[in-house]
Amino acid sequence: MPRLDFAVLVSGRGSNMLALERAAREGRIDGRIALVLSDRADAAGLASAAALGLDTAALAPDRGEDRAGYGRRLDAAIRAAGAGLVVLAGFMRILDGGFVQSWQGRLLNIHPSLLPAYRGLHTHRRVLEAGDKEHGCTVHFVTEELDAGPAVIQGRLAVRPGEPEDALSARVQRLEHIIYPRAVGWYAAGRLACRDGAAWIDGRPAGPEVVEEEES
Numbered sequence: 035m036p037r038l039d040f041a042v043l044v045s046g047r048g049s050n051m052l053a054l055e056r057a058a059r060e061g062r063i064d065g066r067i068a069l070v071l072s073d074r075a076d077a078a079g080l081a082s083a084a085a086l087g088l089d090t091a092a093l094a095p096d097r098g099e100d101r102a103g104y105g106r107r108l109d110a111a112i113r114a115a116g117a118g119l120v121v122l123a124g125f126m127r128i129l130d131g132g133f134v135q136s137w138q139g140r141l142l143n144i145h146p147s148l149l150p151a152y153r154g155l156h157t158h159r160r161v162l163e164a165g166d167k168e169h170g171c172t173v174h175f176v177t178e179e180l181d182a183g184p185a186v187i188q189g190r191l192a193v194r195p196g197e198p199e200d201a202l203s204a205r206v207q208r209l210e211h212i213i214y215p216r217a218v219g220w221y222a223a224g225r226l227a228c229r230d231g232a233a234w235i236d237g238r239p240a241g242p243e244v245v246e247e248e249e250s
């Protein structure tokens with residue numbers, strides 16, 4: 035099977051993109067990042083990617099452009115880079131349905147909660163406010179419903195008593211940097227697929243897989 039060229043879409047810091055780049059460089063993903071694209075020209079992740087010598091593109095919606103038009107330009111940029119998988123890593127834009135459909139089964143996202151709990155924003159704060167004992171992050175295939183596609187792998191941790199939001203967020207991010215490269219590595223190896231509305235790993239429906247935080 036040929037190596038996988040994949041695109042990573044970022045809007046912010048890009049720490050997940052860096053974790054994926056490192057995993058590819060170290061051979062944990064049999065592939066390479068063909069393009070790092072951002073909807074924001076000033077995204078820190080774009081500068082970090084360029085510093086590593088990766089191909090980058092800034093693609094902001096034009097004034098008055100609707101979601102479908104932006105989706106078509108996004109699609110064209112990603113296809114021109116030759117990518118076979120799109121990896122959303124903090125891309126803060128809701129994607130057009132046409133885009134999602136044309137990348138169905140080849141479009142992954144990471145979300146900072148144990149989905150289906152806490153779709154949407156401010157997940158760490160909401161977990162703390164609810165007094166939950168468990169929290170984490172989920173890699174899932176993207177479907178048209180926001181944060182609702184089939185889950186592949188979750189990173190789980192125990193919320194510490196009195197834990198501040200920034201500390202909890204940092205612990206979740208450390209787990210993200212473990213589970214996202216693992217999921218993309220499975221995909222690149224042909225071990226992960228999306229079929230019949232479910233994620234499949236090695237021919238079995240994903241439970242999803244679970245990675246527990248190692249106590250430090």
Ligand code: GRF
Nearest residue numbers: 047048049050124144145146
């Ligand atoms: C991550 O927390 C991810 O779960 C969410 O956006 C954040 C991106 O962080 N979707 P980074 O830009 O990869 O550091």
